[in-house]
Amino acid sequence: MQNLKRDYKIAPSILSADFARLGEEADAVLAAGGDMIHFDVMDNHYVPNLTFGPMVCKALRQYGITAPIDVHLMVEPVDDLIEQFAEAGASYITFHPEASRHVDRSLQLIESAGCKAGLVLNPASSLDLIKHVVQRLDMLLLMSVNPGFGGQKFIPATLDKLREARALIDASGRDIRLEVDGGVNLETLKSVAEAGADTFVAGSAIFNAPDYADVIGQMRQQLAEV
Ligand SMILES: O=C(CO)[C@H](O)[C@H](O)COP(=O)(O)O
Numbered sequence: 505m506q507n508l509k510r511d512y513k514i515a516p517s518i519l520s521a522d523f524a525r526l527g528e529e530a531d532a533v534l535a536a537g538g539d540m541i542h543f544d545v546m547d548n549h550y551v552p553n554l555t556f557g558p559m560v561c562k563a564l565r566q567y568g569i570t571a572p573i574d575v576h577l578m579v580e581p582v583d584d585l586i587e588q589f590a591e592a593g594a595s596y597i598t599f600h601p602e603a604s605r606h607v608d609r610s611l612q613l614i615e616s617a618g619c620k621a622g623l624v625l626n627p628a629s630s631l632d633l634i635k636h637v638v639q640r641l642d643m644l645l646l647m648s649v650n651p652g653f654g655g656q657k658f659i660p661a662t663l664d665k666l667r668e669a670r671a672l673i674d675a676s677g678r679d680i681r682l683e684v685d686g687g688v689n690l691e692t693l694k695s696v697a698e699a700g701a702d703t704f705v706a707g708s709a710i711f712n713a714p715d716y717a718d719v720i721g722q723m724r725q726q727l728a729e730v
Pocket of ligand 1 (some may be wrong): 517519520542544576649650651652653654655656685686687688705706707708709
C-alpha cells in the first residue's frame with residue numbers, strides 16, 4: 505500500500521447527466537461530494553458527437569453553480585471558443601493539441617482569458633506533445649477511452665502512460681493536475697490513482713448510480729486507501 509497523499513479531486517462528467525435537468529443534476533452531484541463539474545464540449549467534427557457550448561456553461565453559472573467548471577474542448581478549431589468559455593464562467597479549459605494549429609498560442613489565450621489551461625491527450629497521442637509547453641500547463645488530461653462518448657471501457661495502457669506523465673509533471677516543478685477521463689469507476693479508480701492521477705472524471709459511474717453520494721463516498725474511501 506502506497507501513501508501518496510495527493511489532493512484528489514472527483515470531477516463528475518455531466519455528459520451522463522439528465523440534460524433536461526442539468527442545473528439540478530450539477531447541484532446534486534456537487535452536494536453528493538463532487539469537487540468540480542466536468543463539461544464535455546463535442547462539435548461533431550473533431551469527435552463524432554454533439555453536446556453543448558458556452559451558453560450552457562453560462563446557464564449553469566446563472567443557475568448558481570459556483571464550483572469549478574472543467575471545460576474539455578473536443579472541438580476543432582479551438583481558439584474561437586476560448587474567450588466565449590472564459591466569459592461563460594469556465595475555470596479550466598483543456599483542448600486536444602491535434603485540434604489547434606498553434607498549441608502554444610491557444611494555451612496563452614486561455615491564460616490571458618483568466619482560466620487554467622490544459623492539454624488533453626488521446627490514447628494514441630504521445631506525451632511528447634506536452635514537452636515544449638509544460639511550463640504553460642495547469643492540467644494534463646489523459647483520455648483512457650477514445651473521445652466522443654461516455655460509458656466506454658477503460659483502456660489499460662493508460663496506466664503506464666499515467667506513470668510516465670506523473671514523472672514528467674513532478675520533474676517540471678509546476679503544479680499541474682493530472683486528470684484521467686474515460687471508464688473511471690469503482691473497478692478502475694484505485695489503479696489510476698496508484699499510477700499517479702489526482703483528478704478523476706467519472707460520468708456513467710456516477711450518473712447511472714441510484715445514489716450519487718454513495719458512489720462518490722465509495723470513491724473517496726478507495727482514494728483514502730491509496
Ligand atoms: O470525455 C468523455 C468522452 O469523450 C467523457 O468525459 C468520458 O468518457 C466520461 O464518461 P464515462 O465516465 O462514462 O466513461
